[in-house]
Amino acid sequence: MIEENDDLENKYNQEEPQETITRVTGMYKDWFLDYASYVILERAVPAIEDGFKPVQRRIMHSMKDLDDGRYNKVANIVGHTMQYHPHGDASIADAMVQIGQKDLLIDTQGNWGNILTGDRAAASRYIEARISKFGLDVVYNPKITEWQASYDGRRKEPVNLPVMFPLLLAQGGEGIAVGLSTKILPHNFIELIEASIKHLQGKRFTILPDFPTAGIADFSNYNDGNRGGKVRVRAKISQLNKNTLVITEIPFGTTTTTLIDSILKANDKGKIKVKKIEDNTAAEVEILIHLPSGLSPDKTIDALYAFTSCESSISPLGCVIEDNKPLFxxxxxxxxxSTDNTVQLLKQELEIKLNELEEQWHFASLERIFIENRIYRDIEEEETWEGVISAIDKGLQPHIKHLKRAITEDDIVRLTEIRIKRISKFDIDKAQQKIDALEDQIAQIKHHLANLIDYAIAYFTRLKKEYGKGRERKTEIRIFDDVDATKVVIRNTKLYVNREEGFIGTSLRRDEYVCDCSDIDDIIVFTKEGKMMVTKVDSKTFIGKDIIHVAVFKKKDKRTIYNMIYRDGKGGPSYIKRFAVTSITRDKDYDLTNGNKNSVVLYFSANPNGEAEVVSVNLRHTGSIKKLKWDIDFADILIKGRTSKGNLVTKYTIKRVELKEKGVSTLKPRKIWFDDAVQRLNVDGRGELVGEFRGEDKLLIITQSGIVKTVTPEVTMHFDDDMIVMEKWIPKKPVSAIYFNGEKELYYVKRFLIENEGREELFISDHPKSQLEIVSTDWKPMAELVFAKERGKVRKDNLEINLEEFIAIKGINALGNQLTKEKVNQINLLDPIPFEAPETTPADEIEVIDETEISTEDSKDKKEANDSNDLEIDDEGQITLF
Known part of the structure; x- marks a missing residue:
């Protein structure tokens, strides 16, 4: 029975189809590796020797083949390049357009597209090109070029072109291969040459990118173009008028089309508000952004940087090919x-030229000996070619001791090829002059070889002189101040609260409206139980029942102070505290009380500038309590951390707490600095101190164009490039100015006070030729007039003028007093006359508490109460009221 089963099993196995396994390991290992190597080496990554990808190198070689000084149709160049490049015409044409748009190696004619708008070039049959003068100068030299067979073996193409310039860094390069990519940013032509010279001189140098689209860039994290670096680029945005912004330069990697699309998308999402956009870009960028009335231009500029392509980040990655391998x-x-390679190429050029000159000198010397000594007559009787060669060789021997190398048969053959006409007209003096000139050239080249570094420096200096004009830096280098998106986003959503049930959100339209907010805001919420939470804006979020305060949360806000009185547990004592909330963990419950169950908040207020109000405390009438009502001034309470227990108010039950009197700020005036590197105000101590500002204080700004204005200082403000005065405004302090009146063609002096706060005003005449010379905000300014020397007259001595005595204070629109009728060469502002400024301190001064006193520790500090009859401080620093 067992044998029968085995037979059946064998029969079944024979009938079942056998599985065939084909291993693809070899296919992947060979084919994929070959493909990856091909893409890396032959398509995507440039070579370090000349900075070209293969297609670019073949285009430049084909253009040299066709070069006759005239323009060639790009279609013809593309067709010729296909003899060397085994790919389609479209890829060649696109690569050629990219080279042409960089305006360095190719002179273009026709519509080659626009890098600013993103418009494509016309078809290759409609546009023309030729090698630029610079390209001919630095890219080609067939004598020092290494050649190889083309892909089909019919022609010769260069392995690398002998480029004697850091071309890869000047043009930049980008490519995606298999498993790696490269992104080398373009650098400034002149700065590259200067850096090469510094390298040859043994000096240190730094090079930073420069983009053809200009713009503003922060290179603080450039990391020398290595992997991990980052460059932040911004559009150049300025304020045309109070309702219009203008973009005049765009970030690298964007076009006006993509930029406008990103602005429209941000507008649709409600991040910014834009009324209309006009694109007037032609040869230069001009995008006009019209804003709705009442919208802050400064805030909108920051919003454009935060939410649109007006700011973008570029990650450089320096990858090149060296010895057929990728190199980072x-x-x-x-x-x-590149500089060292240029030096070696210059050396090869000199050595080849020296060899050529020495050969010319050698044959010129032989020719002179041959003709001057009539050696050509010695061959008249010779009947064989060997005899002719021998006779000439014999005749030359007595005269060749000064030659630098031995005579070869080729030299003698060349002598026999001299025509009789040349022999008959041979001029010994001219022949000697030619030899002397060759000797001078040889000596000069030997000198260059002996001083190769100096020769290379002179070479780079010549390139800068001949081709550097008009290639100055376009991109402005600046350190960017980070834009806080929550401060500049448009509040496009309404926030609602259901206090009783404990919900907040944007979808609770039937409940109480709180404020406008954005979808990126955080919301801070306080409840009756003394709990606090910060959460992201959402359609509906549960916080906790009996909400007492809801607001948009500002990170690191030390000026918003919360005043609170709470009862500790059921029937426990009551405490008073003041605190700021500067940092939190989102969606975490924070207990602001002592942590006992049934604690309740009796009084709460949020004060944006540290205001301290006066409240009345009412006790329940129980037992033998004599004093049932008294006042507490929050100004008597130190500002501490939110975890502080607070100071004891009373051990008895409080019936209610009522607001008696609104308070004033207990914080010191805010110190504001101006950081010139980023052209921004800040409160972090960076840059130069502008002054200490209270809520009502203004900033005085004066521009070179004669505009004066006062503004409330904000860290989001932008400043015009022609700003010449920025300081804290003192209303009683006059502004003194000397200006040239274009209509009357005379200088005038005026002194005025600013009466219209917050308004821009022109204080010089609006004539096109009017110009502000000097302006001063000193109490007693002094100026010096330097008079021009007139023909036939004695030059007048310089004149010093006290502007305060020269003219009284008048209105801002007054013409002023004529300064002089004499011809003025220069006006200088001198040191002012010392003067003690009048007191400007407000009469109702209050005691202030420095922001640095905000503490996170529990109550360790003590503060005496103003009224010793009502307040008593115990040993624990608690205030007891009785």
């Missing part, structure tokens, strides 16, 4: 290698 390298090392 920084731009500094790229420049060093």
């Amino acid at each position: 390298i920084g731009v500094t090392e790229m420049l060093r290698r």
Whole structure:
């Protein structure tokens, strides 16, 4: 029975189809590796030797093949390049357009597209090109070029072109291969040359990108162009008028089309508000952004940087091909290698030229000996070619001791090829002059070889002189101040609260309206139980029942102070505290009481500038309590951390707490600095101190164009490039100015006070030729007039003028007093006359508490109460009221 089963099993196994396994390991290992290597080496990544990808190198070689000084149709160049490049015409044409748009190696004619608008070039049959003068100068030299067979073996193409310039860094390069990519940013032409010279001189150098689209860039994290670096680029945005912004330069990697699309998208999402956009871009960028009335231009500029492509980040990655392998390298090392390579190429050029000149000198010397000594007559009787060669060789021997090398048969053959006409007209003096000139050239080249570094420096200096004009830096280098998106976003959503049930959100339209907010805001919420939470804006969020305060939360806000009185547990004592909330963990419950069950908040207020109000405390009438009502001034309470227990108010039950009197700020005036590097105000101590500002204080700004204005200082403000005065405004302090009146063509002096706060006013005449010369905000300014020397007259001595005595204070629109009728060469502002400014301190001064006194520790500090009859401080620092 067992044998029968085995037979059946064998029969079944024979009938079942056998599984065939085909291993693809070899296919992947060979084919994929070959493909990856091809893409890396032959398509995507440039070579470090000349900075070209293969298609670019073949285009430049084809253009040299076709070069006759005239323009060629791009279609013809593309067709010729296909003899060397085994790909389609479209890829070649696109690569050629990219080279042409960089305006360095190719002179273009026709519509080659626009890098600003993103418009494509016309078809290759409609546009023309030729090699630029610069390209001919630095890219080609067939004598020092290494050649190889083209892909089909019919022609010769260069392995690398002998580029004698850091071309890769000047043009930049980008490519995506298999498993790696490269992104080398373009750098400034002149700065690259200067850096090469510094390298040759043994000095340190730094090079930073410069983009053809200009714009503003922060290179603080450039990391020398290596992996991990980052460059932040911004559009150049300025205020045309109070309702219009203008973009004049765009970030690298964007176009006006993509930029406008991103602005419209941000507007649709409610991040910003834009009334209309006009694109007037042609040869230069001009995008006009019209804003709705009442919208802050400064805030909108920051919002454009925060929510649109007006600011973007670029991650450089320096990857090149060296010895048929990818190499990751920084731009500094790229420049060093390129410069060293240029020196070697210059050396090869000199050595080849020296060899050529020495050969010319050798044959010129032989020719003179051959003709001057009539050696050509010695061959008249010779009947064989060997005899002719031998006779000439024999005749030359007595005269060749000064030659630098031995005579070869080729030299003698060349002598026999001299025509009789040349022999008959041979001029010994001219022949000697030619030899002397060759000797001078040889000596000069030997000198260059002996001083190769100096020769290379002179070469780079010549390139800068001949081709550097008009290639100055376009991109402005600046350190960016980070834009807080929550401060500049448009509040496009309404926030509601259901206090009793404990919900907040944007969808509770039937409940109480709180404020406008945005979808990126955080919301801070306080409840009757003394709990606090910060959460993200959402359609509906449960916080906790009996909400007493809801607001948009500002991170690191030390000026918003919360005043609170709470009962500790059921029937426990009551405490008073003041605190700020500067940092939190989102969606975490914070207990602001002592933590006992049934604690309740009796009084709560949120004060944006540290205001301290006076409240009345009413006790329940129980037992033998004599004093049932008294006042508490929150100004007597120190500002501490939110975890502070607070100071004891009373051990008895409080019936209610009522607001008696609104308070004033207990914080010191805010110190504001101006950071010139980022052109921004800040409260972090960066830059130059502008002054200490209270809520009502203003900033005085004066521009070179003669505009004066006072504004409330905000860290989001932007400043015009022609700003010449920025200081804390003292209303009683006059502004003194000397200006040239274009209509009357005379200088005038005026002194005025600013009467219209918050309004821009022009204080010089609006004539096109009117110009502000000097302006001063000193109490007693002094100026010096330097008179011009007139023909036939004695030059007048310089004149010093006290502007306070020269003219009284008048209105801002007054013409002023004529300064002089004499011809003035220069006006200088001198040191002012010492003067003690009048007191400007407000009469109702209050005691202030420095923001640095905000503490996170529990009550360790003590503060005496103003009224010793009502307050008593115990040993624990608690205030007891009785």
